[in-house]
Amino acid sequence: MLDKPKDMINQVRELTYAEAIREAMGQAMEADPTVFILGEDIGTYGGAFGVTGDLIHRFGAERVIDTPIAELGIAGAAVGAALTGMRPILELQFSDFVTLAAEQIVNQAAKIRFMFGGKASVPLVVRMPSGSGTGAAAQHSQSLEAWFGHIPGLKVVQPSTPYDAKGLLLAAIDDPNPVLFFEHKLLYKMKGAVPIEPYRITIGQAVVRRAGTDVTIVGTSIMAVRALAAAEQLAAQGIEAEVIDLRSIRPMDTETIFRSVRKTSRLIVVYEGVKTLGVGAEISAAVAESDAFDFLDAPIMRLGGQEVPLPYNPVLEKAAVPQEDDIVAAALNLLRKDRR
Amino acid sequence: MLDKPKDMINQVRELTYAEAIREAMGQAMEADPTVFILGEDIGTYGGAFGVTGDLIHRFGAERVIDTPIAELGIAGAAVGAALTGMRPILELQFSDFVTLAAEQIVNQAAKIRFMFGGKASVPLVVRMPSGSGTGAAAQHSQSLEAWFGHIPGLKVVQPSTPYDAKGLLLAAIDDPNPVLFFEHKLLYKMKGAVPIEPYRITIGQAVVRRAGTDVTIVGTSIMAVRALAAAEQLAAQGIEAEVIDLRSIRPMDTETIFRSVRKTSRLIVVYEGVKTLGVGAEISAAVAESDAFDFLDAPIMRLGGQEVPLPYNPVLEKAAVPQEDDIVAAALNLLRKDRR
Amino acid sequence: MSSSVEALRPNQRPELANLSDDTILESYRAMKLIRRFEERAEESYMRGFIHGTMHLSIGQEASAVGVVVALRASDTLTSTHRGHGHSIAKGADPALMFAEFFGKQTGYCGGRGGSMHIADVESGNLGANGIVGGGLPIAVGAALSAKMRKSDQVCVCFFGDGASNEGAFHEALNMASIWRLPVVFVCENNKYGMSMDIARSSAVPDIAQRAVSYAMPGISVDGNDVAAVRAVAETAIARARAGEGPSLIECKTYRIRGHSKSDRNFYRTKEEIEEWRGRCPIERLRNEVLGLGRLSADRFDAIDAAIEVEMEVAIEFAKASPNPDPARLTEDVYA
Amino acid sequence: MSSSVEALRPNQRPELANLSDDTILESYRAMKLIRRFEERAEESYMRGFIHGTMHLSIGQEASAVGVVVALRASDTLTSTHRGHGHSIAKGADPALMFAEFFGKQTGYCGGRGGSMHIADVESGNLGANGIVGGGLPIAVGAALSAKMRKSDQVCVCFFGDGASNEGAFHEALNMASIWRLPVVFVCENNKYGMSMDIARSSAVPDIAQRAVSYAMPGISVDGNDVAAVRAVAETAIARARAGEGPSLIECKTYRIRGHSKSDRNFYRTKEEIEEWRGRCPIERLRNEVLGLGRLSADRFDAIDAAIEVEMEVAIEFAKASPNPDPARLTEDVYA
Numbered sequence A, B: 001m002l003d004k005p006k007d008m009i010n011q012v013r014e015l016t017y018a019e020a021i022r023e024a025m026g027q028a029m030e031a032d033p034t035v036f037i038l039g040e041d042i043g044t045y046g047g048a049f050g051v052t053g054d055l056i057h058r059f060g061a062e063r064v065i066d067t068p069i070a071e072l073g074i075a076g077a078a079v080g081a082a083l084t085g086m087r088p089i090l091e092l093q094f095s096d097f098v099t100l101a102a103e104q105i106v107n108q109a110a111k112i113r114f115m116f117g118g119k120a121s122v123p124l125v126v127r128m129p130s131g132s133g134t135g136a137a138a139q140h141s142q143s144l145e146a147w148f149g150h151i152p153g154l155k156v157v158q159p160s161t162p163y164d165a166k167g168l169l170l171a172a173i174d175d176p177n178p179v180l181f182f183e184h185k186l187l188y189k190m191k192g193a194v195p196i197e198p199y200r201i202t203i204g205q206a207v208v209r210r211a212g213t214d215v216t217i218v219g220t221s222i223m224a225v226r227a228l229a230a231a232e233q234l235a236a237q238g239i240e241a242e243v244i245d246l247r248s249i250r251p252m253d254t255e256t257i258f259r260s261v262r263k264t265s266r267l268i269v270v271y272e273g274v275k276t277l278g279v280g281a282e283i284s285a286a287v288a289e290s291d292a293f294d295f296l297d298a299p300i301m302r303l304g305g306q307e308v309p310l311p312y313n314p315v316l317e318k319a320a321v322p323q324e325d326d327i328v329a330a331a332l333n334l335l336r337k338d339r340r
Numbered sequence C, D: 001m002s003s004s005v006e007a008l009r010p011n012q013r014p015e016l017a018n019l020s021d022d023t024i025l026e027s028y029r030a031m032k033l034i035r036r037f038e039e040r041a042e043e044s045y046m047r048g049f050i051h052g053t054m055h056l057s058i059g060q061e062a063s064a065v066g067v068v069v070a071l072r073a074s075d076t077l078t079s080t081h082r083g084h085g086h087s088i089a090k091g092a093d094p095a096l097m098f099a100e101f102f103g104k105q106t107g108y109c110g111g112r113g114g115s116m117h118i119a120d121v122e123s124g125n126l127g128a129n130g131i132v133g134g135g136l137p138i139a140v141g142a143a144l145s146a147k148m149r150k151s152d153q154v155c156v157c158f159f160g161d162g163a164s165n166e167g168a169f170h171e172a173l174n175m176a177s178i179w180r181l182p183v184v185f186v187c188e189n190n191k192y193g194m195s196m197d198i199a200r201s202s203a204v205p206d207i208a209q210r211a212v213s214y215a216m217p218g219i220s221v222d223g224n225d226v227a228a229v230r231a232v233a234e235t236a237i238a239r240a241r242a243g244e245g246p247s248l249i250e251c252k253t254y255r256i257r258g259h260s261k262s263d264r265n266f267y268r269t270k271e272e273i274e275e276w277r278g279r280c281p282i283e284r285l286r287n288e289v290l291g292l293g294r295l296s297a298d299r300f301d302a303i304d305a306a307i308e309v310e311m312e313v314a315i316e317f318a319k320a321s322p323n324p325d326p327a328r329l330t331e332d333v334y335a
């Protein structure tokens, strides 16, 4: 899967994940006057994580709208604007606060098109910093993407690189459907190559980040990054892991996973959300009901978040979600089991 | 699993599912002055589905509290009351409205104990009519239990019989943790044997409703009922299905499922919530990472809700969620596949 | 107010004098159409043509009509679970509404939505809503959109007394005010949110009082008086259109039928219902106008007769329409 | 007001005259303790002992202390993300708070919660809250519980100006009013919700005005004047305890530090910050009392000195405390 258009290769520079997101928003706003951003402290403050940055100075307070702290209301306002010709990008300050906006996202945005017989659309993007690792504790560290993956009418993406962040966000803004865009806080400062020109990454396509033959590791968001690092460790031990970055939870590119599993016969899924009923459950179930099932030489293994709210203490916090070494250990374990 | 205490067998009569729930609430309120109910139109109106019925006349408006239409607020009020010595039972009029109350349930009720270092508890029950089949369309028919099964700190139950409804509700009221209690609207009028005396069913125990050797069918809520009926059809065709009623999603009794799968080697999971990232995904994944995996002779099959908001038209509405015949067809299909 | 009209008919209250004959007849027609539409829907329900539930606005027609008929076609509205009147006043075709109630492919929502989700975004009807208070922030968004697009559209947001206790009410009115958006909030205060008397559900008896919290005009009006409703609506709409910001209008009215089809009316008295039945907004307009000698009875009768025919045709259309194809169930989820 | 005190000191404003020397010193001590606690926490953060973020209430001590010190030990409170002051005023042990900030097993939450989740339900501290507005309905529930249990507990609910735009505010105040619950809502209006000036976020300049919507008393008070805050709090608490229902108090104050550790203060001027720094509630109380000749400076100095020692000991305790055991991570999720 090569998303990088060849003629832009010269125009690539290094950007952080946050900068890539900002660039995507800026380019979309330049190209289309109906695109605007709303959210808490996204103006002068530049966003709680600095993602909107200087956009207010470039586009003014009419298109970079600081809102009151009223998540349900601003989500609803975004829905109403999307329904009437605008393309709002809503930033929720932390993805945990989507619990306050859930009604508008799930009962309105996701269902309006269907309820109205296909005669309306809600081109809305909801950007949400999520994940743990910043010591922000239980109410500011969740990964709730699985919730929205469960809701027909929504699309759900989780970029893990600056390149994907820009390309997926531009695709999300173009999309006539509501797209939930989960950003990972620990990735904001990660740097990577990003073309200057606008480009889109098709929502719903996973990407093979590393080819391998011994085990397939599917990761989402930051776990795709950790899976890649783990694969290097495994390679040093003679194990070639194939690493897939899922990128989109809904729609989910199970084909890419099946293809890999047919080759490697072993599957580990790594995700930060709580293990039970998290993204890994769906991947595992999809494989288990597919013909890739017949190729499996070992039980499918899920590495998800522990069954616990996210703790404040940094040691506990790390222990609560999969780390690079956990992935290595899981792979070794799986291959060992398999061999015995 | 025999939950029915022997000495009560004489005191059993037929009650509807709604009556069983009402009886449980009445008995809990008689036994414990800290138990009370709050919700919209639960007083004189008797509840949108008539579940609270005459309780207001028995316990007065102080303990059967009609609330304003303010789901977040009343959920929070229930949390605050639970935190300070009361045992509230919150009725949400339709489970779809939990999207408005999600913040208090997920960020507060579920996490308070952990965030406070184990030094507080939130003995709260949230009762919610859910499911489709009444022509109430997309915003009044969802099955969102998978969301809450994903949240550590919550317990989630789904009774499918009047007997279980009473026993699980009494257990939920006793439980020192927040318990989400999903009722199915189509079951309210279903009759079944219910002992007069109070009794508890341990939360987190599945029950084998029908023994069988050819295929395991795990159902939740009304799907357990449909699975049983489907099993009768299958029996007429010489197929003996083992039917498990999951009853509780969190904690989930995977052991009972594994045991059955080791015996039957085939698994179908039936649930009404949307298939993707629904309860069946978790069951399938749990089996796929267990040693029961080695016993499987066929891919695990999930029968869940279609990837669509619930439609109004009754034909579409039925087509959107598994029906008895779908279960029969799935089983036949699975066994055929297996044999080929 | 046209002073010539006033001069001509000094015995008229200004709200009525202000209305041209055409406007009076248009308002009458819209109210009567809503009434007969709902009565026929109720009848169809009883006969088993409609499943699920429905929320009838019988008795409340003046608030829908008084406000919506004062809008321009390009204006928008958000409606509620009790929204038939809003849709019809906005110009919805009763045939397509019946078809939707009957679950047919030809209905406004292709049979997917039913009574609680009638919408026609093209014509500015941004949809009924099954979620109490759900339309409040959506209306704010529509008004924000109108302002950003530099259109002069106004959005009218209907909601009930019960909805005014939802957090969405507070968030929406505050946003609309700080951003000076062209939205008119119309609370149809019919005294009950399902079984909950406003005296028990709300700390204040008049929802209009809550406008103070949002620094916007708040006015209570007799919601069964279409001329009075229209007068306050015109002021609020003009204000919104002029960029002066939102208003809150409270129409005091009453629903004659139960909350939904399963309501047994335990929470209110027969006397109360009868008293309000006597304040029928449709009869009231007709009688007042006839009493003034402004229009002859046959003008009204002609409207009534035409509506009867329209209803027959509409129901026949709905009955004859095809059901949706279950094979196409999952279409229309994504654009 | 004790008339003998007044007679003795005619140059005092009644709010201050009303306070006994003990109360003055207690209030001073509590405010100073909060101040020094937060300054030491900030220092510990800079030195890397604390991770994550924290929200300091430096400059706002009078609202916490004026209200909470007027409570009984059995009363309860709900707090916010900016809640150190509320906890300390309610009697929290700074050593256990530092331990929590340091992530230690001995902390109030066993290192699980951190600065944003300090709670001690036993002592009536129902918890800080990371969700803006999250405590509002919880306070209503605590007050409902107090009423149902026929205790005479009052619950104080702290929240910010920003929180007052959340739907939870509206739902909570309405419920508290219709049920006449013993709750006192205290808005600490520090002019900003993060970067959002109240002039931009709220349709009304005074949050107290919103009390009208809930038919409860609403009063704005100088939130940097602990005596004034206490006076209005006592009235509201007495009212609540007498079963007369809730009140809304707005304390106008200012946070001297940034919103959190990552704030660069782009949204406000240095002058504004400096101006408010000059209105330090702690210095103000001390100077006013000294100016009146009511108490000698060494009484205050002695308190200051004792606090310094207490802080040293508390920090040492926190440092010396053990970290939680990762093997026990998933304990304490369920009771």
Ligand SMILES: Cc1ncc(C[n+]2csc(CCOP(=O)(O)OP(=O)(O)O)c2C)c(N)n1
Residues within 6 Å of the ligand: B040, B069, B071, B093, B097, B100, C081, C082, C130, C131, C132, C133, C159, C160, C161, C162, C163, C164, C190, C192, C193, C194, C259
């Ligand atoms: C969020 C939500 N809560 C509850 C309901 C159930 N419900 C539907 S209508 C209604 C009463 C609404 O009262 P009001 O706003 O006064 O409107 P009315 O029915 O009187 O027109 C209730 C409780 C709902 N549909 N949505």
Ligand SMILES: Cc1ncc(C[n+]2csc(CCOP(=O)(O)OP(=O)(O)O)c2C)c(N)n1
Residues within 6 Å of the ligand: A040, A069, A071, A093, A097, A100, D081, D082, D130, D131, D132, D133, D159, D160, D161, D162, D163, D164, D190, D192, D193, D194, D259
């Ligand atoms: C529901 C929710 N939305 C947003 C935030 C992020 N946030 C934390 S504090 C804050 C500002 C709160 O302002 P205010 O209520 O005035 O309290 P202050 O910080 O001024 O004490 C914001 C936006 C949050 N924690 N919770």
Ligand SMILES: [Mg+2]
Residues within 6 Å of the ligand: C160, C161, C162, C188, C189, C190, C191, C192, C193, C194
């Ligand atoms: Mg009403």
Ligand SMILES: [Mg+2]
Residues within 6 Å of the ligand: D160, D161, D162, D188, D189, D190, D191, D192, D193, D194
């Ligand atoms: Mg503030």
